[in-house]
Amino acid sequence: MDLRYDAAELGLRQKVKDLLARLGTPELARELAQPRFRRRRGPLTRKLYEELAARGLNAISWPRELGGQDGSKAAQFIVEEELIRADIPVSRGGSGLPSIVAHGTDEQRAEFLAPAMQDDVSFALGFTEPGAGSDLAGVRCRARREGDAYVIDGEKVYTSAAHEATHIYLLVRTDPASTRQQGLSILLVPVDTPGITVYPLQTLQNDPPAPPGTIYGDPRTNRVSFDSVVVPVSARLGAEGDGWRIAQGGLNLDRIAPARYLMSVRPIETAVSEIAANPELGFLRDDAVVMDKLAELWIEAQVCRLFTLKSVRMADAGQPLTYEAAAEKVWAPEHGIHATESIAQILGPVAQLLNGSPLAPRDGVFAHNLMGAFQSSINHGSVQVMRDQVARRGLGMPRQ
């Protein structure tokens, strides 16, 4: 498999870089840092999204009739990679959007896809429950059918962004007699539906808050309770009982998006640029052991990128992903942990100072990245569980 970019892909990357050089201003960064613009984007961000759309750079891999360009996933990967490197949110549709493209009715596509391009619609991922995380097939949150509505009762946990999203992409048990993967469905539930309560769950980034640019800098995730929540049957995505298949497809697409691997790779890039640019760190540049370590970390970071790109190329070729996305989800988070620890050792005690300390370089981003790296080894499937998938699906080992 050829993982190199062709001339058209290199041209596309340059086009995005040029646009971001013009519009990725300090004013835009200040707007994005304001909490009031997290739920509804501010004017500069909207202008950027409009310019992306005008140049055919939005949702490139979607079908044309849905607002896309009929392009490849690799092309979309390139655009998103550049946006993330410029600290610009891609779109908070998350797992919801690609699944709606694949399984949505015409009404659902009309309702969600265009507004999501401006981030006016965004989905929190409502899968995990107390007792159903790695063992997701143990979902107990139920949706009882009553005429042309579902009545939802239960609880979800770690529903990140539920306090900012417009909707929850919710995995529920619609067949009360079912067990495990059978009898599950996906519902697209507005967060402001009566009976939904969102409780904050603080992460270790809560105090002091992580500075912008931190990987996994979110100060909170959430617990969400559903108490006789009524939604119309039209809120169901795909067929009743098909929730497991739809959910797994969405998770795999999340794992091969550039946002995932960049979580693990960007802290090392930030450290390298700090060491290259900060005159006070010149002594590190003269240290052969430090240079050797940085080169090793950088090479490992390229492996994260290539794992992801291989999955993207396979998806473009219509090949099913069996263990490839899981392999990246083992390598990259473990690289992230190992890299942030090495960076803390190289930069010394100042790299352990948190945001707010006058001596902390880059507002404490190195210390906050060190804490954030651990989270990516758990969410979206823990590395232990991903290893299990590589062993069984990739290496053909028996289930224990």
Ligand SMILES: Cc1cc2nc3c(=O)[nH]c(=O)nc-3n(C[C@H](O)[C@H](O)[C@H](O)COP(=O)(O)OP(=O)(O)OC[C@H]3O[C@@H](n4cnc5c(N)ncnc54)[C@H](O)[C@@H]3O)c2cc1C
């Ligand atoms: C910061 C953060 C954000 C998150 N955001 C979301 C979100 O937005 N939406 C959402 O739905 N979920 C979210 N999650 C939940 C995440 O997907 C789960 O935490 C994860 O799948 C692990 O499930 P668990 O917490 O129930 O732990 P458990 O499943 O109880 O696992 C505990 C430990 O046991 C290990 N383990 C479990 N089973 C096996 C096995 N078969 N083999 C080997 N080891 C095993 C795990 O690796 C882990 O180390 C988030 C989690 C975190 C930490």
